Amino acid sequence: MFAISDLHLSFNKPVGLTNIDHEKDIEKPMDVFGWDHHYDRVRDAWLEVVAEGDTVLIPGDISWALRLEQARYDFDWINALPGRKILSPGNHCYYAQSKKKVRQTLPEQMEWIDADYTLAEGYIIAGTRGWNLPGEPGWDESSDRRIYDRQIGRLEMALSAAVKDHPEKERIVMLHYPPVTPKIPDSDFMRVMRDYQVKTCLYGHLHGRSHRDALVGEYGGLHLQLVSCDYLDFKPVPVHL
Template sequence: MFAISDLHLSFNKPVGLTGIDHEQDIDKPMDVFGWDFHYDRVRDAWLETVSEEDTVLIPGDISWALRLEQARYDFDWINALPGRKILSPGNHCYYAQSKKKVRHMLPEGMEWIDADCTIAEGYVIAGTRGWNLPGEPGWDESSDRRIYDRQVGRLEMALSTAAKQYPEKERIVMLHYPPATPKVSNSDFMRVMQEYEVKTCLYGHLHGRSHRDAFVGDYEGVHLQLVSCDYLDFKPVPVHV
């Protein structure tokens, strides 16, 4: 089982895995962030690493698309790569207003989880987006608290379902936002994962200089694994299990 997040694709038409026109086929190139031709780097590393029998977990920020019909081009490109894909939302997944509509649109072999769970390679995978943590720079109690509490509740809903339906299986969580940071070393996301004995939490969202302060490794009983694609040098990595 592998993971990679924050692919930030933006194809504006159907494209193949190769022969992509950088000027004509992409709406939002990532060159400004130093991610030159990052889709080629993701593709090459993916083809070298992942087989058709593998599962790839992708926790958020998959596409820059604003509408679901635009995101289809990015999902179709990912679908052409090997393996089963399990996706969950990020803060830039503006097209994902309806879980039902996203699931209806996804190609066969791709799954969308959000406040629920699925089974992959003998593990139960639960996911939701997450949110900024209270006490982080930029936190606004009046606007962030409601979203934060709702996302904590959605994680608890996903893990409660996992525990009831698959009590014997170890649990892996997909979040987009980190559940703990140097400024906020504990959070309700961590509390919920500890209560449900989560083995590993995958998260993304952090880029560039933010990588230096990321919590990675065993922390308060949960293994935290940062899988932003630039942190991974654009290569899917094995999930810590």
């Protein structure tokens, strides 16, 4: 089982895995962030490590698309790569206003989880977006608290259903936002994951210099794994099992 997040794709038409025209086929190039032709790097690394029978978890920021019709170009490109793909939302997934519609749009071999779960390779995979943490710079109690509390509830709903249905299976959580930071060493996301004995939490969202402060490894009773695309040098990595 592998993971990679924050692919930030933006194809503006159907494209193949190769021979992508950087000038004509890309709606929002990532060159400004130093991610020159990053889709080629993702493709080559993916083909190197992922086999058809593997699972790849992608926690958020898959596509820049504002509408599902355009996101489909990015989904189709990912679908052409080997493996079963399990996706969950990030803060830039503006097309994901309806879970039902996203699921109707996704190609086969791709799944969307949000406040629910699926099973993969004998594990429970539960997911939700997450949110900024109380006390972080930029936190606005009047606007952020409601979203934060809702995301906590969505994570608990997913894990509660999963554990009720499959109490014997180990649990992996996909978040987009980190559940802790150096400034906020604990959170309700961590509390819920501890309550449900989650084994590993995958998260993304952090880029560039913020990688240096990311909390990874054994922490707070579970394993934290940062899987942002650029943090991984654009190569899917094995999930800590």
